Amino acid sequence: MQMPDLAAHGVPTPPMLRHAPEGVEIAIRNLGRSFGGQRVLVNLDLDVAPGEFLSIVGKSGCGKSTLLRLVAGLDRPTSGSVTVGGLPAHEAGDHLRIMFQEPRLLPWASVAENVAIGLPRGPDPRAVAEALEQVQLADKAGFWPAQLSGGQRQRAALARALVSHPGLLLLDEPLGALDALTRLTMQNLIRDMHDRAGFTAILVTHDVAEAVALSDRVIVLGQGGILTETRILRAGPTTRGSAELAAIETGILDAIFAR
Numbered sequence: 001m002q003m004p005d006l007a008a009h010g011v012p013t014p015p016m017l018r019h020a021p022e023g024v025e026i027a028i029r030n031l032g033r034s035f036g037g038q039r040v041l042v043n044l045d046l047d048v049a050p051g052e053f054l055s056i057v058g059k060s061g062c063g064k065s066t067l068l069r070l071v072a073g074l075d076r077p078t079s080g081s082v083t084v085g086g087l088p089a090h091e092a093g094d095h096l097r098i099m100f101q102e103p104r105l106l107p108w109a110s111v112a113e114n115v116a117i118g119l120p121r122g123p124d125p126r127a128v129a130e131a132l133e134q135v136q137l138a139d140k141a142g143f144w145p146a147q148l149s150g151g152q153r154q155r156a157a158l159a160r161a162l163v164s165h166p167g168l169l170l171l172d173e174p175l176g177a178l179d180a181l182t183r184l185t186m187q188n189l190i191r192d193m194h195d196r197a198g199f200t201a202i203l204v205t206h207d208v209a210e211a212v213a214l215s216d217r218v219i220v221l222g223q224g225g226i227l228t229e230t231r232i233l234r235a236g237p238t239t240r241g242s243a244e245l246a247a248i249e250t251g252i253l254d255a256i257f258a259r
């Protein structure tokens with residue numbers, strides 16, 4: 001397909017990435033982040049493969065959100081580096097999206113207008129309609145956020161995050177405020193979207209079962225670095241609740257509470 005020359009029309013084009021628009025690779029080298037005298041991350045090395053779904057678990061305050069903010073380019077390392085698709089994280093912002101526990105929708109804009117905010121080059125009604133369709137909110141396009149349930153608001157936030165087809169989706173406890181059944185529905189939706197779109201995903205969660213259900217790999221963060229990492233080979237989507245996954249969960253919980 002012939003791409004329009006956006007630069008010729010004064011539209012800034014983002015720096016080129018390796019593997020765009022599918023999953024981008026992440027390389028974290030010798031990463032350190034301190035706040036005053038407190039060393040939160042120390043000499044951390046981590047590679048995430050294009051299209052991988054990685055989860056980060058660990059005790060509260062161990063630095064999970066700090067690490068995610070560094071990958072998002074919302075914060076700068078004290079030492080070391082983070083590259084996203086070969087670019088320094090703070091230059092890769094157009095290619096990644098982040099979701100938090102609160103959906104952070106604009107209350108005075110419709111659901112469709114909120115989703116359109118995810119498009120850096122302005123509104124594209126077809127793309128917005130497609131994103132809303134994928135999160136099963138097509139019939140709520142004209143609603144206000146206040147007219148949605150908590151789960152529907154988080155689905156709108158997911159549509160806003162994915163409407164631009166980012167190479168990387170970062171999730172910081174995105175389902176933490178939802179009830180248990182809505183959580184399961186959202187987990188399945190995130191997994192489906194990942195399978196379909198092929199972006200790289202990093203999920204921070206305090207829910208080890210959620211991490212195991214969604215991820216290809218789970219790392220336990222603690223004492224400034226990675227304590228353990230566990231690869232999860234899944235036979236199919238029906239394995240949730242199986243004895244194998246339960247044993248993996250127990251191993252991860254032991255690693256979190258070992259020290």
Ligand SMILES: Nc1ncnc2c1ncn2[C@@H]1O[C@H](COP(=O)(O)OP(=O)(O)O)[C@@H](O)[C@H]1O
Binds near residue numbers: 060067
């Ligand atoms: N901007 C900041 N200024 C000072 N301290 C911070 C800042 N951000 C995080 N911290 C500290 O870094 C540690 C890790 O925080 P955080 O990454 O939010 O933990 P987690 O997400 O694992 O619960 C905490 O002790 C927190 O107080």
Ligand SMILES: [Mg+2]
Binds near residue numbers: 064065066
């Ligand atoms: Mg956190």
